[in-house]
Amino acid sequence: MHSHPDLIGAFRDGLVTSTLPPGSAADPAEIDRRFGVYRNNVAHSLTEALAARFPVVKALVGDDFFRATARLFIAQHGPKTPILMLWGDEFPGFLRSFPPAAGLPYLADVARLEYARGLAYHAADTPPLTAEALALAAAGADTARLALHPSVQLLRARHAFVTIWAAHQPGAATSEIDPSQEEIALVLRNRHLDVEVWRMTRAESLFIASLVKTGHLLGAAGAARVVDPRFDPTHLILRLSAAGALISRETTDV
Amino acid sequence: MPSPLPAAAGLGFKPEHFAAIHQTRPTLGFFEVHAENYMGDGGRPHAQLTALRADYALSLHGVGLSIGGSDPLDRDHLARLRRLIDRYQPESFSEHLAWSSHGGEFLYDLLPLPYTDETLGIVCAHIDEVQQALGRRILLENPSTYLQFAQSTWAETDFLREIARRTGCGLLLDVNNVFVACTNRREDPRAWLADFPLHLVGEIHLGGHDAETLPTGPLLIDAHGSPVADPVWALFAEVLDRTGPLPVLIEWDNDVPEFPVLLAEARAAQSFINRSGHALAS
Numbered sequence: 053m054h055s056h057p058d059l060i061g062a063f064r065d066g067l068v069t070s071t072l073p074p075g076s077a078a079d080p081a082e083i084d085r086r087f088g089v090y091r092n093n094v095a096h097s098l099t100e101a102l103a104a105r106f107p108v109v110k111a112l113v114g115d116d117f118f119r120a121t122a123r124l125f126i127a128q129h130g131p132k133t134p135i136l137m138l139w140g141d142e143f144p145g146f147l148r149s150f151p152p153a154a155g156l157p158y159l160a161d162v163a164r165l166e167y168a169r170g171l172a173y174h175a176a177d178t179p180p181l182t183a184e185a186l187a188l189a190a191a192g193a194d195t196a197r198l199a200l201h202p203s204v205q206l207l208r209a210r211h212a213f214v215t216i217w218a219a220h221q222p223g224a225a226t227s228e229i230d231p232s233q234e235e236i237a238l239v240l241r242n243r244h245l246d247v248e249v250w251r252m253t254r255a256e257s258l259f260i261a262s263l264v265k266t267g268h269l270l271g272a273a274g275a276a277r278v279v280d281p282r283f284d285p286t287h288l289i290l291r292l293s294a295a296g297a298l299i300s301r302e303t304t305d306v
Numbered sequence: 307m308p309s310p311l312p313a314a315a316g317l318g319f320k321p322e323h324f325a326a327i328h329q330t331r332p333t334l335g336f337f338e339v340h341a342e343n344y345m346g347d348g349g350r351p352h353a354q355l356t357a358l359r360a361d362y363a364l365s366l367h368g369v370g371l372s373i374g375g376s377d378p379l380d381r382d383h384l385a386r387l388r389r390l391i392d393r394y395q396p397e398s399f400s401e402h403l404a405w406s407s408h409g410g411e412f413l414y415d416l417l418p419l420p421y422t423d424e425t426l427g428i429v430c431a432h433i434d435e436v437q438q439a440l441g442r443r444i445l446l447e448n449p450s451t452y453l454q455f456a457q458s459t460w461a462e463t464d465f466l467r468e469i470a471r472r473t474g475c476g477l478l479l480d481v482n483n484v485f486v487a488c489t490n491r492r493e494d495p496r497a498w499l500a501d502f503p504l505h506l507v508g509e510i511h512l513g514g515h516d517a518e519t520l521p522t523g524p525l526l527i528d529a530h531g532s533p534v535a536d537p538v539w540a541l542f543a544e545v546l547d548r549t550g551p552l553p554v555l556i557e558w559d560n561d562v563p564e565f566p567v568l569l570a571e572a573r574a575a576q577s578f579i580n581r582s583g584h585a586l587a588s
């Protein structure tokens with residue numbers, strides 16, 4: 053007689069080992085095949101969920117390598133929640149310290165970018181700044197403090213992770229990539245709810261980081277001029293505004 | 307109480323079909339979505355569901371509560387579900403007689419349980435808690451299974467009937483699951499259906515399955531990646547002869563085809579529903 057917690061525990065162990073849970077009633081010649089359906093379902097559904105979240109990582113390493121990697125990752129870092137969109141935040145770190153992937157030093161950063169894209173896709177909806185509020189902020193009005201849309205994330209890596217990621221998008225032209233090039237990415241969701249990835253210069257990234265911290269356009273431009281004295285934020289501000297990425301500070305303080 | 311789902315054919319919503327649905331507004335009884343796919347904060351999933359919900363009745367189908375598991379229910383997940391239900395006011399919420407989490411780990415599959423007095427008590431306590439937290443009656447779906455447990459002392463049909471009696475929940479009859487599970491158990495699906503409390507059914511599911519071969523016969527897999535099989539249509543027609551029109555869902559979750567293929571499956575289901583209505587009326 054087995055109590056339910058014992059049985060469930062044994063069943064769960066059997067999914068990843070060759071031990072069958074007690075009480076499985078079937079022809080002994082068939083029990084492995086029958087229980088194997090559950091083993092396959094669990095491994096397959098979680099691997100597919102990870103592949104859907106990290107498609108470029110999968111493309112970079114190939115199907116077989118990805119499946120083997122996923123199996124190890126799932127065993128150590130299986131989802132703690134039924135909301136799979138929240139799963140996989142540990143995958144970049146796992147890849148960074150995964151010896152078989154050492155030949156692709158940019159892999160973890162590409163995974164970081166893909167995870168950030170998923171967060172942006174599901175981030176909260178926040179109304180974009182009105183034209184009047186943007187004009188006030190651009191004029192330096194102290195009352196008009198800005199924030200960035202919850203989807204916006206700034207990522208920096210010592211590899212050309214944005215270029216490598218972009219080369220694996222549909223319709224991308226093939227060209228020589230120097231993977232050792234440092235790159236900075238801005239991830240955001242636009243007004244059409246599509247996720248975009250922009251390559252940022254060092255000055256642009258300082259502008260964004262300062263804007264996040266202070267909410268002041270003019271102050272943020274000043275912070276960027278530390279590395280680029282001729283930095284003009286106009287183009288980037290218009291781009292962010294067109295994407296709906298600038299929001300009112302009040303919207304986020306509520 | 308929410309109004310019930312219309313007694314008509316519905317489809318599982320796939321995001322890749324959104325444009326086709328939004329542009330053509332096909333006549334359908336309802337759309338069904340997996341609750342867990344809409345638990346993010348915002349973005350396209352909610353934009354699409356909001357637009358869909360404005361035009362159609364909605365069935366919310368959960369895959370993450372692990373009602374048949376031995377762990378306590380995940381209170382955070384229940385609270386998220388409640389918020390989703392409050393936001394979209396679906397006509398129906400359903401879950402499975404299965405478990406999917408253990409020890410805080412989500413396994414992303416609907417796993418089987420033995421049918422004993424002990425598991426009956428656990429399942430009923432979980433359903434009581436779910437219905438309390440959601441403030442509504444839920445439907446519980448019969449599982450597709452690949453093995454049985456020697457420790458089971460209840461027949462599946464009796465087990466489901468007793469759960470419904472004790473908790474007041476309704477039942478979701480997945481006819482494909484009946485065919486898959488009975489075939490795999492070497493039992494007669496018609497005998498299963500004859501024992502099943504059809505008057506408690508609030509929704510029917512239909513879907514495709516795969517088949518492998520074992521020494522003692524076929525092993526059917528509930529794959530949801532192909533059209534509904536002929537023997538399942540036949541069982542479905544026999545059920546409708548007894549129940550009259552019901553809400554009927556076509557499930558197609560893997561290798562999802564173009565929208566017109568799904569719509570044709572729903573139209574086929576609808577023609578059975580129409581006939582059952584005429585048969586009862588005459």
